[in-house]
Structure formats: structure tokens, C-alpha cells
Amino acid sequence: MHHIIRVMSELLRNALNVKLLNLIVSGKGVDVNIYELSKKLNKHRKTIKDRVDRLIENNIINTPQYPFPYLFHEYPLMIISRTNFLRDSKTKDFIECDNHIFAAFFFKEEDYNTLMISFHKDVCSHVQWRENIIDNEILPKREGGYPSKVIHLGTGCFEKFNPASPVKVIEKNIKTKKQRTIRGVELDELSLTILENLLYGKGIRTNENFLAKELNVHRHTVEKRIETLLKERIISRPVCFFPRVIVPPEYILVESLMQIKNREKDVLKSLKNDSHVTWIIKAVTGRGGFNLALFSTFYKIEDHLEWQEKLDMLFPGCIGAVKDTYLSPKMTFSIDPEFVSLCIIKNKLKQIEERIKTH
Numbered sequence: 001m002h003h004i005i006r007v008m009s010e011l012l013r014n015a016l017n018v019k020l021l022n023l024i025v026s027g028k029g030v031d032v033n034i035y036e037l038s039k040k041l042n043k044h045r046k047t048i049k050d051r052v053d054r055l056i057e058n059n060i061i062n063t064p065q066y067p068f069p070y071l072f073h074e075y076p077l078m079i080i081s082r083t084n085f086l087r088d089s090k091t092k093d094f095i096e097c098d099n100h101i102f103a104a105f106f107f108k109e110e111d112y113n114t115l116m117i118s119f120h121k122d123v124c125s126h127v128q129w130r131e132n133i134i135d136n137e138i139l140p141k142r143e144g145g146y147p148s149k150v151i152h153l154g155t156g157c158f159e160k161f162n163p164a165s166p167v168k169v170i171e172k173n174i175k176t177k178k179q180r181t182i183r184g185v186e187l188d189e190l191s192l193t194i195l196e197n198l199l200y201g202k203g204i205r206t207n208e209n210f211l212a213k214e215l216n217v218h219r220h221t222v223e224k225r226i227e228t229l230l231k232e233r234i235i236s237r238p239v240c241f242f243p244r245v246i247v248p249p250e251y252i253l254v255e256s257l258m259q260i261k262n263r264e265k266d267v268l269k270s271l272k273n274d275s276h277v278t279w280i281i282k283a284v285t286g287r288g289g290f291n292l293a294l295f296s297t298f299y300k301i302e303d304h305l306e307w308q309e310k311l312d313m314l315f316p317g318c319i320g321a322v323k324d325t326y327l328s329p330k331m332t333f334s335i336d337p338e339f340v341s342l343c344i345i346k347n348k349l350k351q352i353e354e355r356i357k358t359h
Contacts, residue, residue: 011232012234013348015349015352016217016225017225018348019349020211020215023211024206024235024238025341027064028211029207030063030204030206030207032204034203036203040197040203048194051190051194058182059249060249061241062241062243062337065239065241066236066238067236067238067239068234069235070341071155071341072158075119075155075344076154077154077155078152079119079120080153081150082112082114082149083114084114085113095116098118099340099347101118102119103245103335104116107325107327109325115325151257151283159272160279162278163242163246166242166297169276169299170187170195171192182250198239199240201238204238206238208222208226241337244335246279251298253296253332254326255294256293256295256296256322256323257283258291258293258294260319260320262317263318270311276307277296
């Protein structure tokens with residue numbers, strides 16, 4: 001493990017590697033491969049292009065990019081916080097521009113009005129981050145302090161991380177007529193197949209010539225660097241994401257804390273195989289006795305209630321306390337799939353440039 005971390009660290013001290021990361025994690029030099037999809041699905045290229053354009057132009061999926069799993073090495077602490085922000089421009093700027101915030105939602109629970117997901121190096125750095133916000137009056141001070149309630153989760157405790165899995169739920173809902181459109185767009189069988197392929201990284205190409213020109217290096221250099229970054233798991237193969245990453249358009253995101261009392265392996269296996277579930281993280285959360293944090297997605301709240309009842313019936317006496325928070329599309333303040341990752345990359349590039357200046 002120490003060897004892996006050391007190799008990663010060395011790779012990210014190289015200016016060319018970091019500049020390349022900045023491009024491909026932001027989606028530059030990464031495209032949908034219309035020819036490959038056309039050949040694979042045995043359809044004319046224009047037919048495939050029209051379907052792809054419709055998916056992207058209607059904001060059903062984003063354009064492809066390289067994910068940056070190194071984020072979890074850099075920031076092994078994930079924080080889910082419930083807090084009470086003032087609704088003003090300073091708060092808006094903070095949530096949209098802070099280097100650590102992955103997502104924020106408007107919601108009302110007890111005295112809280114915001115649920116936020118952020119990533120940090122450790123508990124101490126999170127405390128310092130919080131104190132810096134207060135001390136520098138980045139946020140208006142409120143009685144009771146900031147934040148109000150916090151859950152600490154280790155990114156090394158992910159049992160499932162699959163933002164693409166809800167595509168199966170979409171397919172089922174459309175085929176059973178529960179859902180007819182997404183963002184007003186009717187999706188036929190071909191469009192659904194293309195959507196699934198792109199979410200799982202099939203039919204996506206890297207334009208090494210473009211990247212080589214941007215970086216003023218040979219194309220083979222770009223190819224070798226990308227393969228090394230993939231091998232060391234700093235990046236993973238390029239994919240398309242839903243705009244809200246872990247939840248499809250028009251779907252509700254459910255953040256659940258769950259207590260598994262018995263047959264933990266069996267319950268976990270069932271949840272891992274469930275297309276509704278995008279994230280599963282093992283947790284220890286104190287008073288509630290919760291040992292699992294779950295992010296799942298449903299078209300309607302009723303669908304989730306029915307799903308939860310079936311889970312209880314499948315594993316009688318195994319599931320104890322459950323605390324659910326429903327986050328609808330309209331409650332989403334901000335989710336940016338690559339913002340925190342790009343902040344890490346840009347900070348590393350800045351460090352390299354400063355180091356070069358001092359030598």
C-alpha cells in the first residue's frame with residue numbers, strides 16, 4: 001500500500017502528468033466514438049449520432065470524461081453535514097467555489113436547511129476548514145455555530161460505487177410505462193442501449209492527437225502517460241455521467257442511514273446487486289447504531305417505500321433502525337462531478353510551478 005501511494009505521489013509531482021490530468025478529467029480530448037457504437041449496435045452512424053446528440057443536448061447525460069479515483073486517496077474522509085446556512089450570495093459563492101464541496105441540497109429537518117457532502121484529508125483538516133470558514137467570515141456567523149450535525153465516513157469503506165447502475169431502473173420504468181420520457185425526451189430501445197453503453201464507458205474514445213498538440217508532446221507520450229495513470233488507478237476509464245452524477249434526471253436521491261443487525265453479508269450482497277443503489281459505505285454513526293450509509297435513487301417516493309418494504313420482507317429481523325432523507329431534483333443546490341477533483345489537480349500544478357520557481 002505504501003509503495004502504491006509513493007508511486008502515485010511521484011506521478012503527481014510531474015508537470016506533464018498533471019497538465020494531462022487537467023485536460024482529460026475536465027473532458028477535453030475525450031469524445032463519444034460514433035463509429036464504434038455504430039459498428040457494435042449495427043446501426044448507421046447518423047442514427048447513432050442523432051441519438052447521442054439528443055441525450056447530451058437535453059442534459060440527460062454529460063459529455064465523457066476520465067473519472068479521478070485518486071480523489072479518495074487525497075481526501076480519504078467523506079463528510080455528510082446538516083447545517084443551517086443563511087440564504088445569501090456569500091453562501092452561494094462558498095458552496096459553488098469551495099475546493100472540498102461535492103454536493104449541496106436545500107432541505108428542511110429540525111433546525112437545518114442544508115445537506116452537504118464534502119471531502120477532506122482527515123478529521124483535523126475538516127475541523128480547520130470549518131474554523132477557517134467561521135474565522136474569516138466566509139459565512140455569516142449564526143448562534144449555535146457551524147456545522148450543526150456531521151457524519152464521518154471513510155472513502156476506503158465504499159462497498160459499492162457505481163453511478164451508472166440506475167440506468168437499469170430507467171429501462172425498466174420506461175418499458176413498463178411507469179415513466180414515458182426523461183426531460184421531455186422519449187427514449188426508444190436504441191437510445192436506452194446507447195445510454196447504458198456511455199454510462200459504462202463503452203463507445204468512448206480519447207483523442208491523443210488533440211492532447212499531444214495541447215501539451216506540445218508526441219502522441220505516443222500521451223498514450224503511455226494515460227496508460228500509466230490508469231494502471232496506478234489515479235484515473236479510471238472514461239465514462240459519461242448523469243448531470244447529478246449519482247442520480248438520473250428527474251429522479252429522487254435517497255440518503256439512508258441503516259442498521260443491519262443480522263445476516264450482514266447477505267443484506268450487503270443484495271444491496272450491491274440492486275440497480276437503485278449507487279453508493280454503499282460502511283459506517284459507525286453513534287446513537288442510532290447505524291452501520292451503513294446508502295445512496296439510492298427512485299422515480300417516485302412511493303417506489304422507495306415499496307422497495308424498502310420488500311427489503312424488510314426479504315430479510316426479516318435483519319434490518320433495524322433506518323433514517324431516510326429524500327432529496328428531489330429541485331432540492332439540488334449543486335453537484336459537480338469533477339469540481340473537487342480538478343481543484344486537487346490545479347493545486348498540484350500550482351505547487352509544481354512554485355517549486356520550479358524556487359529552484
